Amino acid sequence: MRAYHIAILGASGAVGKEICQILEERDLPIASLKLLASKRSAGEKILFRDEVIVIEEVNAHSFQGMDLVFGAVDEKTAKRFLPYAISAGALVIDNSSAYRLKPQVPLVIPQINREDIKKHQGLIANPNCTTIIALMAAAPLHRLAKIKSMVVSTYQAVSGAGHAGMEELKKQMQAELRGEALPIQVFPYPIAYNLIPQIGDFDESGYSSEEWKLQREGRKILHEPNLCVTCTCVRLPIMRAHSEAITLFFEDAISVEAAKAALKESEGVILLDEKEQAVYPMPLFASGKDDIYVGRVRASMHDQTHSLTLWCCGDQLRKGAALNAVQIAEAAIELGAL
Amino acid sequence: MRAYHIAILGASGAVGKEICQILEERDLPIASLKLLASKRSAGEKILFRDEVIVIEEVNAHSFQGMDLVFGAVDEKTAKRFLPYAISAGALVIDNSSAYRLKPQVPLVIPQINREDIKKHQGLIANPNCTTIIALMAAAPLHRLAKIKSMVVSTYQAVSGAGHAGMEELKKQMQAELRGEALPIQVFPYPIAYNLIPQIGDFDESGYSSEEWKLQREGRKILHEPNLCVTCTCVRLPIMRAHSEAITLFFEDAISVEAAKAALKESEGVILLDEKEQAVYPMPLFASGKDDIYVGRVRASMHDQTHSLTLWCCGDQLRKGAALNAVQIAEAAIELGAL
Incomplete structure (x- = not known):
């Protein structure tokens, strides 16, 4: 070889x-x-x-x-x-x-x-990390029923800003516990005990560059030039795994059972979805892992047959x-x- | 008097x-x-x-x-x-x-x-806190163009679980910095450097009781028995202000400008939306305040005329x-x- x-x-x-x-x-x-x-x-x-x-x-x-x-x-x-x-x-x-x-x-x-x-x-x-994690969860369902549009809210770790981002969160947490002023270098505002609903710069549309990535990269990867992704990207005090809440709107009907079965069979995806046992993906447990974890798969309230809502997590530095x-x-x- | x-x-x-x-x-x-x-x-x-x-x-x-x-x-x-x-x-x-x-x-x-x-x-x-914060942002827009449905992702503070929730986050953060095992009593999993996509119990539909609250209470408060709310409620390592990413689907056309003007005039709402200056609502700054902060108002990608996406924050213990x-x-x- x-x-x-x-x-x-x-x-x-x-x-x-x-x-x-x-x-x-x-x-x-x-x-x-x-x-x-x-x-x-x-x-x-x-x-x-x-x-x-x-x-x-x-x-x-x-x-x-x-x-x-x-x-x-x-x-x-x-x-x-x-x-x-x-x-x-x-x-x-x-x-x-x-x-x-x-x-x-x-x-x-x-x-x-x-x-x-x-x-x-x-x-x-x-x-982009957010694109990979979202599409690993969405693509198996796209193959089943064709996704027309998605609404995505992200819960993104500081590792997206590299080592410096992780160091900044750690230092701010230490300063916070000591009652000291928070050192701010990497992020525009404190990230300890806070969220920042901006990743990248905004353009005239009001979307950030990070939000545009999922729209534009999603179209290219899925070969769907008309796919529409409405995304809100948010930075969180989490170390290195991103999470995303995703609502999918499909061209064809799709059931929760069929969606779960497709996710279960997908390479690189682990379905963690047992509501009675409180089993669902969480960033703490997705950190350092290779797979994308998907769970909380359910029919959307406004359309029981052509829309699903789910939750996924993945290590931003690894699969992301x-x-x-x-x-x-x-x-x-x-x-x-x- | x-x-x-x-x-x-x-x-x-x-x-x-x-x-x-x-x-x-x-x-x-x-x-x-x-x-x-x-x-x-x-x-x-x-x-x-x-x-x-x-x-x-x-x-x-x-x-x-x-x-x-x-x-x-x-x-x-x-x-x-x-x-x-x-x-x-x-x-x-x-x-x-x-x-x-x-x-x-x-x-x-x-x-x-x-x-x-x-x-x-x-x-x-x-x-419920999540209902109050979401509807304070949504109701002024509902009056303009009638909301048919909403997709909501929440970023909820530990104060929703009372003093005990806030104490647990503090203690876990201290333990984390000392490299000790995290004490877990209030939440089902560690909340320090983590997210928990479960608030309340799940029912057969796959939604949690917290998620159902926004659906059912929203219908009652707005007097709209057909309003549909697809919600994902997530607990975060944030002290006492909740944030929500909300996509609204309207019966009538609505512009970003009209929406912002309506929010600006709303009692109890502060519009914080200046993308060039990185001005938007954040939980750290909404904590201890009486108003609900709304920003990042933009047209949704999949419908430029009948759908808006926005971001809002409010103190969970005060207005919430x-x-x-x-x-x-x-x-x-x-x-x-x-």
């Missing part, structure tokens, strides 16, 4: 570190692993399968000889460096939003639109980011696209 | 104490104030307007001579003792869910259905409970119904 020369750009960040860990756990055959980051993180050491790897500062020549490059940096850094990786002949799997909506770039959740991988021209985009990226690579290998 | 003999049943609880504080702040004329609770809290002292009042153990004769009785106890205790208060000739304003759906009992948010107070037969029910109860009493006086 062929082994691959792999690089991670942004290896010192929350998603980059998670990609390292997931590569350690899984069977993707690795010939070499190169860890890249900005000057600030260069020299930092990472232990990977009993081997110490030193993070190198990225430059235009860093990607020579690489087969596979994971991008785990912001949009601006992705646009600056990932074209070098493509030029060097690597397959790039990018976690940023830089290329997600480009027509020639596949945007992939392997359990949903795996075949799109074949169309890549050197880069495959990893969807790093794991999905690695699964794209695995699928690319299986499809002969790498 | 006539002054009233007032009793609070449940004076040692979170809502009872808040009623005391609100009576201190406002102008309802008080001839005497009697504080009642279970045996466990009897003897506890409360400072009210420079006077020490000792909490008395409630019994069947406690309500003799009372004009106005606030019930701030659970359903069972309300059913046991409040009938004595009605028999004694008092007007009872009950915060529990015991009588809310009885046809002869007005269920009132004074800014919305004040006239219903006139029909009371000795007892007026105070709606104690303040609304006192406002019912004030309105009853103005209407000559007390």
Whole structure:
């Protein structure tokens, strides 16, 4: 079996570190692993399968000889460096939003639109965390009865803002208990004991960039150009798993039983739905797990036959980011696209 | 001006104490104030307007001579003792869910259905916190374009479970920081750094009792027997203000501008909606305030003319409970119904 020369750009960040860990756990055959980051993180050491790897500062020549490059940096850094990786002949799997909506770039959740991988021209985009978690729950139902529109409210963890976001919540909680002023750097307002109903910037429509992602990425991944997603994205004092309350409006009739059966059979989805035993997904228990947990599946009050409401949770750093990226690579290998 | 003999049943609880504080702040004329609770809290002292009042153990004769009785106890205790208060000739304003759906009992948010107070037969029910906060935001828009249905996701504070709920969150946060096991007594799972998508018990429909409240109480308060509310109620690690993401579906067309103008003019509502300045409601800032804060008003993605999405926050103990109860009493006086 062929082994691959792999690089991670942004290896010192929350998603980059998670990609390292997931590569350690899984069977993707690795010939070499190169860890890249900005000057600030260069020299930092990472232990990977009993081997110490030193993070190198990225430059235009860093990607020579690489087969596979994971991008785990912001949009601006992705646009600056990932074209070098493509030029060097690597397959790039990018976690940023830089290329997600480009027509020639596949945007992939392997359990949903795996075949799109074949169309890549050197880069495959990893969807936004909120999109992945929502669609892992919604796609099995879309296949049953075609979703026309969705109303989504999110309950998003601070890990979406990286290590810095997690550190800020911890520090604010400590300050709160000591009765001290809360340090505010990452989020626009205190997040300890608070919610912030803004993730990203608002445009003229009144929606935030995070809310637009689920609308636009959802259409692309499901190949449904008319799908409508009305989303409210909210940041919460939760560490690293996102939750979402989703109401789905279907073209065809769908029963709760059929929906549960479809979710139960879905790869990467765990149905946790036993109301008598108070069994339902919660972020504390979804943290660190690979699957998306779905529960509280019920008919909507306003339409008992063509609308369902459900609740789902998933680890934002794993399936919401790093794991999905690695699964794209695995699928690319299986499809002969790498 | 006539002054009233007032009793609070449940004076040692979170809502009872808040009623005391609100009576201190406002102008309802008080001839005497009697504080009642279970045996466990009897003897506890409360400072009210420079006077020490000792909490008395409630019994069947406690309500003799009372004009106005606030019930701030659970359903069972309300059913046991409040009938004595009605028999004694008092007007009872009950915060529990015991009588809310009885046809002869007005269920009132004074800014919305004040006239219903006139029909009371000795007892007026105070709606559930989630209902009050949602309807304070929705009713001004209902008057404009008639709401057919709503999809609501709640972000509810631990104060909904009383003092014990708030203590549990604090203790769990302290234990979490010390790396100790989390003490769990009030909520079914840890609430620190977690969400619990269950408030109350589930029935066969898959909805929790808390979710049914907004459906059933909403119909009664708005006098709309066909209103449909699809609700997901979630408990969060937030102290005492609830937030709600609400998508409204209207019979008639409604614009964002008209909706904002209506909210701006509504008594008890503050419109906080300036996207360029990152101004929107948040629980940390709604805590301890009397008004319901509404913002992020925008057209829904799936229907630009007949559907709006918004975000609202309100203090659960004040407008969500104690303040609304006192406002019912004030309105009853103005209407000559007390």
